[in-house]
Amino acid sequence: MSVSTTQSSSYQTDALIASDIDAYLEAHQHKSLLRFITCGSVDDGKSTLIGRLLYDSKMIFEDQLAALEADSKKVGTQGQNIDFALLVDGLAAEREQGITIDVAYRFFATEKRKFIVADTPGHEQYTRNMVTGASTADLAVILIDARKGVLTQTRRHSYLAHLIGIRNIVLAVNKMDLIGYDQAKYEAIVAEYAQFAKSIGIKAFTPMPISGFMGDNITTKSENTPWYEGIPLIQHLETVALDVTADQQKPFRMPVQWVNRPNLDFRGFSGLIASGTVRPGETIRVLPSGKTSTISRIVTIGGDLEQAVAGQSVTLCFADEIDCSRGDVICIADAPAEVADQFEAVMVWMADEALIPGRPYWLKLGTQTVTATVQAPKYQVNVNTMEHMAAKTLELNAIGVTNIATDRPIPFEPYEANRALGGFIIIDKITNATVAAGMLHFALRRSQNVHWQALDISRETHAGLKNQKPAVLWFTGLSGAGKSTIANLVEKKLVRMNRHTFLLDGDNVRHGLNKDLGFTQADRIENIRRVGEVAKLMTDAGLIVLTAFISPFRSEREMVRQMMAGGEFIEIHIDTPLADAEARDVKGLYKKARSGALKNFTGIDSPYEPPQAPEIHIDTTKLTPEQAADIIIERLIP
Amino acid sequence: MTGTAATNLTHLQRLESESIHIMREVVAEVEKPVMLYSVGKDSAVMLHLARKAFYPSPPPFPLLHVDTTWKFKAMYELRDRMARESGMELLVYHNPEAAERGINPFDHGGLHTDMWKTEGLKQALDKYGFDAAFGGARRDEEKSRAKERIFSFRSANHRWDPKNQRPELWNLYNARKAKGESIRVFPISNWTELDIWQYIHLENIPIVPLYFAAKRPVVQRDGLTIMVDDERFRLRPGEVPEMKSVRFRTLGCYPLTGAVESEATTLPQVIQEMLLTTTSERQGRAIDHDQAASMEKKKQEGYF
Numbered sequence: 001m002s003v004s005t006t007q008s009s010s011y012q013t014d015a016l017i018a019s020d021i022d023a024y025l026e027a028h029q030h031k032s033l034l035r036f037i038t039c040g041s042v043d044d045g046k047s048t049l050i051g052r053l054l055y056d057s058k059m060i061f062e063d064q065l066a067a068l069e070a071d072s073k074k075v076g077t078q079g080q081n082i083d084f085a086l087l088v089d090g091l092a093a094e095r096e097q098g099i100t101i102d103v104a105y106r107f108f109a110t111e112k113r114k115f116i117v118a119d120t121p122g123h124e125q126y127t128r129n130m131v132t133g134a135s136t137a138d139l140a141v142i143l144i145d146a147r148k149g150v151l152t153q154t155r156r157h158s159y160l161a162h163l164i165g166i167r168n169i170v171l172a173v174n175k176m177d178l179i180g181y182d183q184a185k186y187e188a189i190v191a192e193y194a195q196f197a198k199s200i201g202i203k204a205f206t207p208m209p210i211s212g213f214m215g216d217n218i219t220t221k222s223e224n225t226p227w228y229e230g231i232p233l234i235q236h237l238e239t240v241a242l243d244v245t246a247d248q249q250k251p252f253r254m255p256v257q258w259v260n261r262p263n264l265d266f267r268g269f270s271g272l273i274a275s276g277t278v279r280p281g282e283t284i285r286v287l288p289s290g291k292t293s294t295i296s297r298i299v300t301i302g303g304d305l306e307q308a309v310a311g312q313s314v315t316l317c318f319a320d321e322i323d324c325s326r327g328d329v330i331c332i333a334d335a336p337a338e339v340a341d342q343f344e345a346v347m348v349w350m351a352d353e354a355l356i357p358g359r360p361y362w363l364k365l366g367t368q369t370v371t372a373t374v375q376a377p378k379y380q381v382n383v384n385t386m387e388h389m390a391a392k393t394l395e396l397n398a399i400g401v402t403n404i405a406t407d408r409p410i411p412f413e414p415y416e417a418n419r420a421l422g423g424f425i426i427i428d429k430i431t432n433a434t435v436a437a438g439m440l441h442f443a444l445r446r447s448q449n450v451h452w453q454a455l456d457i458s459r460e461t462h463a464g465l466k467n468q469k470p471a472v473l474w475f476t477g478l479s480g481a482g483k484s485t486i487a488n489l490v491e492k493k494l495v496r497m498n499r500h501t502f503l504l505d506g507d508n509v510r511h512g513l514n515k516d517l518g519f520t521q522a523d524r525i526e527n528i529r530r531v532g533e534v535a536k537l538m539t540d541a542g543l544i545v546l547t548a549f550i551s552p553f554r555s556e557r558e559m560v561r562q563m564m565a566g567g568e569f570i571e572i573h574i575d576t577p578l579a580d581a582e583a584r585d586v587k588g589l590y591k592k593a594r595s596g597a598l599k600n601f602t603g604i605d606s607p608y609e610p611p612q613a614p615e616i617h618i619d620t621t622k623l624t625p626e627q628a629a630d631i632i633i634e635r636l637i638p
Numbered sequence: 639m640t641g642t643a644a645t646n647l648t649h650l651q652r653l654e655s656e657s658i659h660i661m662r663e664v665v666a667e668v669e670k671p672v673m674l675y676s677v678g679k680d681s682a683v684m685l686h687l688a689r690k691a692f693y694p695s696p697p698p699f700p701l702l703h704v705d706t707t708w709k710f711k712a713m714y715e716l717r718d719r720m721a722r723e724s725g726m727e728l729l730v731y732h733n734p735e736a737a738e739r740g741i742n743p744f745d746h747g748g749l750h751t752d753m754w755k756t757e758g759l760k761q762a763l764d765k766y767g768f769d770a771a772f773g774g775a776r777r778d779e780e781k782s783r784a785k786e787r788i789f790s791f792r793s794a795n796h797r798w799d800p801k802n803q804r805p806e807l808w809n810l811y812n813a814r815k816a817k818g819e820s821i822r823v824f825p826i827s828n829w830t831e832l833d834i835w836q837y838i839h840l841e842n843i844p845i846v847p848l849y850f851a852a853k854r855p856v857v858q859r860d861g862l863t864i865m866v867d868d869e870r871f872r873l874r875p876g877e878v879p880e881m882k883s884v885r886f887r888t889l890g891c892y893p894l895t896g897a898v899e900s901e902a903t904t905l906p907q908v909i910q911e912m913l914l915t916t917t918s919e920r921q922g923r924a925i926d927h928d929q930a931a932s933m934e935k936k937k938q939e940g941y942f
Contacts, residue, residue, distance in 0.1 A: 017910055017913045017914055018910070018914065021906045021907065021909065021910040022906055024910075024913075025836065025839065025906060025909060028832075028836065029648060029650065029836060029840060030646075030648055031648060031649045032646060032647070032648065032649060032652075033647075033648075033649035033652045033653070103785065103805075104784040104785045105777050105784055105785075105827075105828065106778075106784060107777070107778045107828070107830045109649075109830075109832070113649070114649040114830075114833070116828055128805055129805070131805075131807070132805040132806060132807055135807040135808045136807075136808060136809075244647060244652070245646070248645065257659070257662040257663060257666055258662045258665060258666045260692065260694070260695055261695070262694050262695040262696075266694060268694075270662055270691070270692075271662075272655060272658075272659040272809065277645075299693070299694065300690070300693065301689060301690045301693040307645070309645045309647070311647050311651075311652055311655055312647065312651070312655050313654070313655040313656075313658035313659050313662070313691070315693070326666055350805055362814070364810050364812065365810075367663075367666070419808060420808065420809070423807065423808045423810070424810070425807055425810045425812060427812050427814055432812070432814040432815055432816060433804060434804040434805055434806075434807075434812045437805070437807045
């Protein structure tokens, strides 16, 4: 082995373990916990550095070492030497490729701290992994290959670390051995980085010259860099301030996870304290309701506590019976969090399917999950140049600033002030995938300034005058299925029965109200949203509204259903096999689509998601339009 | 509110807090959770954390032991005692096909683990309709586990797809799933073996006495020291059980679990031995030995 195996006093000392295990245990029960992330590519020696930290802290056992030595010879990149990188690369496919493709968590400990290292890759397409790894980190180690200096990826990693709110940044200029421990080269790299860091708002960083391979300035100060005045990496990691300590100094907040109610005499609110300190006797305010009470007890299995702090999972009891449930946030009464339903946020898109502006998604923030819609981005950030670029959507690994609206007001704080109340994830309602992470900037004030005008003539009055129950008959199906034909027949029959109706036809609406919209996925959603809003106004006016739109996406039809009063939305699936609709091709559109002259055509190169449980299902292979219309009337006016 | 002297939480307090948070999220978000209880030290810690998380309520889910009928006697004793003390329902599942075919570790090698544990687990989850199962796996145990999420999704046929796992940001866990899908949740993912032992020591958590050294009848077989725990053990010609002072670093089916020679009869001594030892804990398990990526393959097939 040509690698150095210097040990410092900060690592586990065999002597104490052997001579006085009780003293050792006592000392080690008081360690703190630091989570950090390492950023860099395979070439920067990142895996080697992590392997070195594990090796030096004796987290590698003999059998693992034997496997490592065998592997090093077989697939290693260090000749006959130990390839530490092999120690931390996990999944089989990755090992064969020699690259890490996901976030992996590693553990090691010194006498002062336990460390959890998030190991993430440096490739551009894996922004999402780095953001994931960084979200729980107190500190980031940005690795630079001393031979190459500040690269595009260095800037990208630094930007992402800063974006996710990491305040402690270590600039580890690695492979110093390969540039002969050249001080001038090192200082030039640090100077270049300092300039860049300042330009993106990084207030401070800690540079250090290291060699993960040789062990320079890792656990002990290296004799090869006598000019370096700082401390070795491990010592820095052992002493840097923890976020959890800073969080204790902020106002008290605890998102409620679970209401603990074993019997009628006990009602406790369980959660992880996000910030601040809480004691019995303090006055708290529950958001969003704003109700106040006093903390009566902090309950644990080992007896009640006199105080609990950020980072602890506890169960709180109140002096009064006030409403409080999962998703609410318990705050100190005189400095509560904010409550709003419209926000500006920065988002990192993490799914192959791009953001669809206007589509309802789940948003999870703290312990609350609400429906949210995201507007088209104001701009996207180029993570290599930090330039702002115009964007209509966000694709995998894209970062953009957008406005978000939730379906109800939620307690929150700007991410900068409180990670736990400002960080959120976005979940696709159909696939259940986590598609994005976001950080709230601030609440938009305009939502609070547009008030609903109370009107004297109610929708009941309108409907009563017309002597009918308003409804929306929503016809959905492929182009050429016969939606307009059947809707037309239904409307004629309704009018003959003295019903007040209005038919909104897809093609007609696109000549006026929606003439600014095209046929991209985003435009189709906006088309349906507007039609939904218009239909809603018409039901308020007491009308029976018929709409004939392809409306291919389940989630948008669901969105319209949610807009309407209960029972007023009647989804009618005009079900025609694609082959039949294409054979009919009344408007010649299928032919155009097949030839490629018409893009995004439903059924051809754009999907149609059939309703899973429509109120009415019409099989056009079995029914004439006349029969179909009768069935619909029968259902509407029994 | 401000100006308070900082309370320094220890690493164990923070790990404990994280695990409790994870368990409460699962209980709040899924319909029918269960805790897989294998009676080992990791299960012991997990159960202890669950009792803390929901106190004064008992943990609002049952314990499930997917049994192979080949565990150590001492494990069955502790299992039944802990179920009584925690006030939780204990479900014990035996794969009926494995029982009928008399699958055992002597004749069937890998098939033994496959049928009793892997298949047994799938059958048990399907039988009771559990949609989330807590498991005591830790990321430090094995390389492929270092990358597994805390919430790990399984398809309706229980397969794990390492390329299609959800990103986990902050402490926000997405527990939404399609019908038929289930989640394996690993609340002690971030604990190391040392953390587990320290916590057991600090919290005085009951564990199986097999973790402590005692004179036990053992034979040497295929490089492992195997304890002859009952009369079903088939001695090979020439094998004579010897009384040796041994203990176990991990516990499984007794004919497949290697003991280490040891004099450590107290927890601090066990920890001392662990810290001074030079082989990793999984070496005592026959299952990992085949090849580096074997655990990963097993996991894709549905082994926990």
